[in-house]
Amino acid sequence: MERFRVAILDDYEGLASSVRAFEKLTARADVTVLRERLGADEELGRALQAIDAILLMRERTRFGEKGLSLAPSLKLISQTGRGIAHLDLPAATRRGIAVCVTPNDSGISTVELTFALILSILRRIPEIDRRMRQEPWPAIPGRVLEGKTVGVIGLGRLGKQVARIAGAFGTRVLATAKTLTDERAREVGATRASLETLLRESDIVTIHVPLKEETRGLIGAKEIALMKPGAILINTARGPIVSEEALIRALEKGHLGAAGLDVYDEEPLPIDHPLRRLNNVILLSHRGYAAVEVLRERFELAMDNILSFIDGKPKNLLNPEVLKEKKG
Numbered sequence: 001m002e003r004f005r006v007a008i009l010d011d012y013e014g015l016a017s018s019v020r021a022f023e024k025l026t027a028r029a030d031v032t033v034l035r036e037r038l039g040a041d042e043e044l045g046r047a048l049q050a051i052d053a054i055l056l057m058r059e060r061t062r063f064g065e066k067g068l069s070l071a072p073s074l075k076l077i078s079q080t081g082r083g084i085a086h087l088d089l090p091a092a093t094r095r096g097i098a099v100c101v102t103p104n105d106s107g108i109s110t111v112e113l114t115f116a117l118i119l120s121i122l123r124r125i126p127e128i129d130r131r132m133r134q135e136p137w138p139a140i141p142g143r144v145l146e147g148k149t150v151g152v153i154g155l156g157r158l159g160k161q162v163a164r165i166a167g168a169f170g171t172r173v174l175a176t177a178k179t180l181t182d183e184r185a186r187e188v189g190a191t192r193a194s195l196e197t198l199l200r201e202s203d204i205v206t207i208h209v210p211l212k213e214e215t216r217g218l219i220g221a222k223e224i225a226l227m228k229p230g231a232i233l234i235n236t237a238r239g240p241i242v243s244e245e246a247l248i249r250a251l252e253k254g255h256l257g258a259a260g261l262d263v264y265d266e267e268p269l270p271i272d273h274p275l276r277r278l279n280n281v282i283l284l285s286h287r288g289y290a291a292v293e294v295l296r297e298r299f300e301l302a303m304d305n306i307l308s309f310i311d312g313k314p315k316n317l318l319n320p321e322v323l324k325e326k327k328g
Helices: 020-028 041-048 065-069 089-094 108-122 125-132 157-168 182-187 195-201 221-226 244-253 292-310 321-327
Strands: 004-008 029-033 053-056 076-079 098-100 149-153 172-176 204-207 231-235 256-261 281-283
Touching (some): 020 029, 020 292, 053 292, 065 089, 108 204, 108 256, 149 157, 157 172
Parallel strands (some): 149 172, 231 256
8 A cells, every 4th residue: 555645845954853743743644845845836836746735834835826726736735734735725625635733822922022023123222233253342332121112913812911011021011902801801901091092102013913815014104104213113013014115114214113013915025025124123024923832832742733644533524524424
């Protein structure tokens, strides 16, 4: 009997083979681990030509109708996390491809990264670090977080944690969300405010809403113009929530003091992108969830889903109707 064939895509950090389930999976299937992103269709087509299952790490590779057509033998997509904005689920279902997911983690890695960006900007850590290699003792003063007003856009799973921690730093916390109540805001030490008020009064604005049709472009030129001169904008959510054009213009003109970005309209960020030329922005490569502990946990769970599928006991399916149709 021909062995099951699995492709693990976009293992940028090289952690897939370090989890316990990897040994179990390689004992049951032929596994190919791909470290580099396969951008061109012909590359993806060659890699997936005879593959039965693929393991996707979040949104690193998009699979629409065309991408799925490049994998004619595909039976299963094991997705890390529950977000599938990069995946055409109806198209996969039409093709008889089962899609399974893993539970969301606590989000603490993204919350921690949010504060890493805030503190790095306030204390000018990247600049001082660079200049320590060029001069004896850089005399660059930073600013403290205590006493500042922090505006949290979105008070869900991540936003609530950010608000609580911000309060522990001795800040005034404003929060806004579509269905937020005064009571829910108070529970995390925040004050409910309209988006306009939050933008006008905050020294630091940090974004924690999901990317949906109503949040795409939520922070545009008009909203950025409302922000205090010299304010800081942090985005660890999704790039298209903020207008890149308006953000770049505000940073170039000095209306915004700085920005800390982990997400972009296009990822990976093009090497010639204008954001790369600005000195008042810290740029990260979508590291919010990419902590060793989180990545290993996600790989473990996603591989376990593949093993369950091989055993004929699929679980965590988004489209169980695929299996019903096959049985029928």
